[in-house]
Amino acid sequence: MTMESSGLIVQPRMADGSPLLRVSQVRKRFGDQVALDGASLDVYEGEVVAILGPSGSGKSTLVRCIDQLESIDGGSMSFEGDLLGFEELRGHLRPLTDAGRRRQRRRMSMVFQQFNLFPHWTVLRNITEAPMRVHGVSAGEARRRALELLERIGLADKAHAYPRHLSGGQQQRVAIARAVAVRPRILLFDEPTSALDPELVDEVLQTMKTLAAAGHTMVVVTHEVAFAREVADRCVFMADGRVVEDRPSEDFFTDPRSERLRTFLTRSGRSQNEVAD
């Protein structure tokens, strides 16, 4: 079996140089609280983009908006050239129907902080359900793909276990397999290691590194500065609902331009050293 058939290798498609995902000037408020205040971000095919920032900076809201789990109040987002969540109808922009939104979401996958595996289904069914029900893959093919993915993340023996019987790290790896099984054009990670015990973080980061190496387009909201530095092509620093810095990883850490990023890096560097001690 090849790497490609399991969905671990992606073939680039957008060859014209335009970004796969474009987020421009997106605004979002929850009641009185402004979560996103004109956030902009481009993600190109095959890129791994890490989003860093203090809590409350809007980074989780941003990826939730991209996957249309939250509606946006202003600005716009487009994916593979299609406007996300809206369409032009009788001379005006109008929200898409549920079905239209679902069609757009099929091309993305999301990994959540709390894993959100379906507890009443086995690991195998968690992975096969979306390919079968949403993407029209046959039961046998979905099963074959799922078992191959489980093999790759070293959890083949857990195929028939229920999520509750797995450790947090194993659950998150299954959630990643579930996300990859539909062969998404982009993988979104919302703080995938924040809910894990420290000793379980590495196995999840390792799985994510494998995906990055295989060429997946990934947007990763994370607190793992070391991971961002090692794996991400670009790092984005958010504060107060805006993108403050968006730079190639090597410059991001060695030559931070804004005062806020400098402070953030010093602080997180210090806290990481404390963890290391």
Place this chain on the structure above:
Amino acid sequence: MTTHSAESTAVIDVEHARPRVRPLRIIGGLLLASVVLALLWFLISNERFEWPVVAEYLFNGSVLVGLGMSLMLTAIGMVLGSVLGTFLAAGQLSDFWPVRMASMGFVGLFRGIPPLVQLIFWYNLAYLLPRISVGVPFGPELFSWSTNDLITPITAAIIGLSLHEAAYMAEIIRAGILSVDQGQRDAASAMGFSRWHTFTRIILPQAMRVIIPPTGSQVIALLKGTSLVSVIAMGDLLHAVQVIYNRTYEVVPMLIVAVIWYLVVVTVLTVIQRRVEDHFGRGTTRIAVKRTARAKERQS
């Protein structure tokens, strides 16, 4: 290394320890036993129970028909009530406010009116609405029936019990839906599941854990509630025994016959409820704990 005291401990074996004598438990046990004996004595020695009459009528044809009617009303009321209740629960949680208001209004109304009042009301619907017709509002009539032909004791009973049940089931199912973590909905949406697929495959099965226990009590309450339909001359279990004791004046033994059947059915329902609870508990801690407990038993 081995000391003298350790050696003597090695000789002691608590396996053969005797149970401790607990006087209060003995007294309590004796008291309970005497209460049970007194009750049994009362049941056997009091001739007014007329046990031979109970035995004679327990499997009487019309009693069994009445029991069947009670069971049928319970089943129909539960099925219609659960289906309507599910829609009402989803309606109460809808993001479209007119649907929300309508669902909440329905539940408020039918939960607030005593079922006995509802039964009599539906039975007398013809007074308010002599004819029931289907047609274009304020336009031509397509079909029309006399209300007195439609509303028989059985339709009045089914309507009354189902609507009452739907209101209660709506609240139970709503609580179940709300008990499911929001992350489950996020994950289902992110994977592109439709609302229907999400509701039926992700939300409801998980909500079942919260829905089943109170629903079991609802079935039992509804079974007992069917005895209310005897006031509109519907032939349920209570009505069947009433017809007999109105003729024979053996009131107490006939009521005992009804009580025995109600208790038998409720006991069977309770056993079924436990089984269903276990089934829907798959993948949760409760079952995991049971399994490990069983595994430990096997080891020991």
